[in-house]
Amino acid sequence: MNRSYHVYALSDRLKASKIEHEIALVDGVKKIKITEDLKEMKLDLDNGKTTAAMERVVNICNRISYGCEVHYKFT
Numbered sequence: 001m002n003r004s005y006h007v008y009a010l011s012d013r014l015k016a017s018k019i020e021h022e023i024a025l026v027d028g029v030k031k032i033k034i035t036e037d038l039k040e041m042k043l044d045l046d047n048g049k050t051t052a053a054m055e056r057v058v059n060i061c062n063r064i065s066y067g068c069e070v071h072y073k074f075t
Contacts (some may be wrong), residue, residue, distance in 0.1 A: 001050065004073040005041045007034065007061070015065040022060045028053035041070060 010016055016034045023032045028049025033042045045053050054070075061068040 001045050001047050003043050003045060003050075005043065006071045006073050007039055007041050008069040008071070009067040010034070010038045010061070010065050013038070015068075018064050019061055019068075022064070023057055026053050026056045026060075029057075040073065 010019075013036075016038055020032050020034055023029055023043075028046045029043060030046065031042075031044035034040070035042075041057075043053075043057070058070050061070050
């Protein structure tokens with residue numbers, strides 16, 4: 001399942017790379033990409049593991065870049 005999320009308060013590309021690396025290891029995440037402008041995150045998730053994976057994703061983002069928030073992007 002492909003989903004897009006707005007990313008707020010992500011300060012630099014190095015932190016984005018660390019976030020991408022850690023999120024790629026989360027169970028249920030098939031693919032992760034943060035855009036170059038650091039404002040959007042695209043995830044490909046297993047259908048049954050979305051909730052558990054997103055809890056980890058939010059925690060990883062906030063731990064690596066303090067204050068970083070992730071919000072679902074309605075299209």
